[in-house]
Amino acid sequence: MTDYQQIFKSVNSATRKLPVLTEENIVRTLQSLRAITLENIALILEANRLDLDKMDPNDPKYDRLLLTEERIKNICGEIAQVESLQSPLNRILESKTLQNGLDLQKISVPLGVLGIIYEARPNVTFDVFSLALKSGNGLILKGSSDAAHSNQAIISIIHQALESNNIPKEAYQLLPVERSATKALLEAVGYVDIIIPRGSQGLIDFVRQNAKVPVIETGAGIVHTYFDETADITKGKAIIHNAKTRRPSVCNSLDCLIIHQSRISELSELIEPLIKSSVKIFADERAFTKLEGKPGVEKASEEHFGTEFLSLQMSIKTVSGLTEALDHISEYSSKHSEAIISENQDNIDKFLKMVDAAAVYANASTAFTDGNQFGLGAEIGISTQKLHARGPMALNELTSYKWIIKGNGQVR
Structure with a gap:
């Protein structure tokens, strides 16, 4: 039986090391990811074919599941765009000095550990990883059984890029396809900061109704x-x-x-x-x-x-x-x-x-309506709610903020 709590604990622990990564190291890792991906197009397509063979071509999800050489190259182009974007971290959002001499700064920081639950969309594995890394967030992925082979091939490539650049791969994990993994992720209070579902209205409704972790709704478009x-x-x-x-x-x-x-x-x-x-x-x-x-x-x-x-x-x-x-x-x-x-x-x-x-x-x-089309790079999804983020969720939407207070002996 999979020890989900140990996985969550490991991701949470490794994620604490991410905010001190240099921008140069992050960009170099994304460059490595693009290079390794292009070298392994045949491997990815072979894994994707195993998934496609299990699905009816008339199923609306078939096109979402489908990867082609052109689509993989386009994904690499989107990763390159994320590389080129300014880091969303450590931006000074507000700054002031109080009458008592305390210096206050409000700065942007990562959300923490993102839990992504998604259906037959293997491109999401690439997209959310590049955005999570660039924004200093850890990542727990829960894909569907429809894309099991594709997602496994992609996460192995991601781990190669991380290891070659001395970034802990433990911060970026793909859960097994079993339904028990979904339940465990939705209840991972204390380890996961945000759950983001990507898929049908049924999936989104299920996540919203069963999650104990805060949820940002994305995806369903009427x-x-x-x-x-x-x-x-x-x-x-x-x-x-x-x-x-x-x-x-x-x-x-x-x-x-x-x-x-x-x-x-x-x-x-x-x-x-x-x-x-x-x-x-x-x-x-x-x-x-x-x-x-x-x-x-x-x-x-x-x-x-x-x-x-x-x-x-x-x-x-x-x-x-x-x-x-x-x-x-x-x-x-x-x-x-x-x-x-x-x-x-x-x-x-x-x-x-x-x-x-x-x-x-x-x-x-x-x-x-797409993060790339809006000039934001790859996106986590399209948020249809009003709290925290709305519309394409890209780098800036994957941050929160904290206050930094510097003094010189002041007491209240």
């Missing part, structure tokens, strides 16, 4: 785009198609198109690129009357609204105006990413102010 009465149809076609089809299995992909009733006559033209891309569409009654007979179009039922499809499927909702669009988004949104396509500045301003989401767009695809 995404809407509102095409209003003034929207440019050329922009709309491109934005909607990109938001749905660029990579439908990820959390920033479009789930529901909301269209103003005055534009319903143009709906067929608006979704033509989606039809050509074999997107299955669930249209409400008003939209269905304009689309009936088109391939892949069906009548929507209540279950098709508020659904994160994670595949080439989406719904369409017809509304009478901005107020109804905002009400629909408020009812069904997961507060991840929402967009408006409009040429009316008043509508845009109202939408941007009133929509409660981590990322709110005007005339752009929601596919941009």
